[in-house]
Amino acid sequence: MKKFLQYIGYFFGAVLGLLLLLFVIYFQSDKTLEELKPLYVNNESEFMPLMGMNVHYRDQGNTKDSVPLVLIHGTSSSLHTFEAMRKYLNPNRRVISVDMPAFGLTGPNANNEYSFKYYSSFLDSFLSKLNIPVCDMGGNSLGGGIAWQFATYFPNKVRKLILIDATGYPVMNVKGSLGFKIASTPVINNIMLFITPKALVEASLKGIYQDPGIINDEQITRFHDMAIAKGNRKALLNIFKKGLEQEPGKIKTIQKPTLIIWGEKDGLIPVQNASLFNRDIKGSKMAILKNIGHVPMEEAPEATAKLINEF
Template identity: 45%
Template sequence: MKYIIKVLKIILTITILVTIGIVLLFGHRNIPLNELKAKYTNAASSFISVNGMDVHFRDEGNKNDSIPIVLIHGTASSLHTFDTWTNNLKKTNRVIRMDLPAFGLTGPFPDGNYSIHHYTSFLKDFLMGLNIKECILVGNSLGGQIAWNFTLEQPEMVEKLILIDAAGYTKVSKSVPIAFKLGQTPMLNKLLTYITPRFMVRASVENVYFDKSKVTDSLVDRYFELTLRKGNRQAFLDRLNITAAKTYTNIKNIKQPTLILWGAKDFLIPMENAYKFQEDLPNSTLIILENIGHTPMEESPIESLKSLVIFLGSTQVKE
């Protein structure tokens, strides 16, 4: 009995020492918001109060454009994922993008509710705050799921819909970022609110890219540092563990012209789901982008933008 107690004490001591070592090596405090703003805002950045949040957004391009393009990013990302698209589109269009609640500089929902309906309500309030009555709505991944649900709820506010590797259907992922796996693992996920190794962030970004060479240090820094905005780590967990509503049964009711853009090498939301959207959307066009992963507008922005420009009826795309 004494021997067993001694062994248990040794195991406990080693466990405590290992835990302390992990915290010392990989534990990160939140980065103050003013420091993040200094690095991740620019002259186009503004903040608008929506439901108790200061929402970071950028409104660029042709202010006389009555039907702006609204860009919505995915989980753990930010409005910066659309930088190249915006730089091209703003030459002829009005382009609006925001950091969704839980991500980027906006920070968490005050009530901690990360249901899709809560996001669509937020989007309506955000657009109304900017006096936008109708738009062309674009969304990637989670942003795509928000976009098509918003279109169902507010059809009069959406002229056209663009879905980029959009979430919403039941999926069988071929590969999942490590941060997502840990975030959905009980007990272990709580550690992510304190321990956020940069290498894990890099591995997670590389997981959704097909061409890993395009995952630069500056790109990883952006994902990593914005994750350390106060409240974002807990919000990331809360969003990952939300119970999904099966609203995809209503997708067939969307009548707007819809472009479905999909990376052929998306292993998080595989191409099978692209065909589900195509089958259910009566007025849709599907474009498969070869050798591109889950975030085409970031991994291969010029190639992916060409399809959007054709869909919108424009002609000019430049590096």
């Protein structure tokens, strides 16, 4: 028994030693907005004081377009995810993208509390401040979930809905992203508050894109910088620990013209979920992009934009 306890002591000592070594080697402090602005803010970027945050957004295209297209990014992403696709969108459209609270250069809200109701309230305030009474709204992944939830909370403010590999239904039997798996693992996920190596970001991106060849150093650096922007790691950890309520039953109440775009090889949210949206939203249209992963607007920006333009 004494030897057994000694072995247990050695084991936990080794684990503690390993954690300390990882902490020393990979510890990274948060990056401030002042550090990140020169890298990720361009002449089309704007900042809006709103709900205790300084919200980063881009308002591009035709300013006379009375019903703009509002685009919402997914978890751990930013408005940059739509930049490649935006170049192919109808030039007569006004296109607005925004770093959502907890992500990008907007960062966390004051209470570090997040829900679909909160995100809907945020978007309502954001659009009101831009004097936009109605819009077309599209989103990818979590952003897709936020978009359709907004359409249920504020149906009079949405004309058309675009869901790109959106959340909404239970997800099963997918390979997923390494970063998301760690963030979802109790106890271990707390390490991510201090240790977020670029290698982890790269491995996570390989679970998101079907073609790993499109992953480059600039992209890895951007995702890494956004991940360690001040307060974002704590916000993400809160989201994964508490979870955002999934309410698939509400999807059947959506009565807006809806376009469903999905990557056939999505490793995070299976393509079968596209059919569930198509089934539950009456009159919706569905398009599956072959050999494309979780972010079609990055992997196939021209094809994705073409579908949106036609819709």
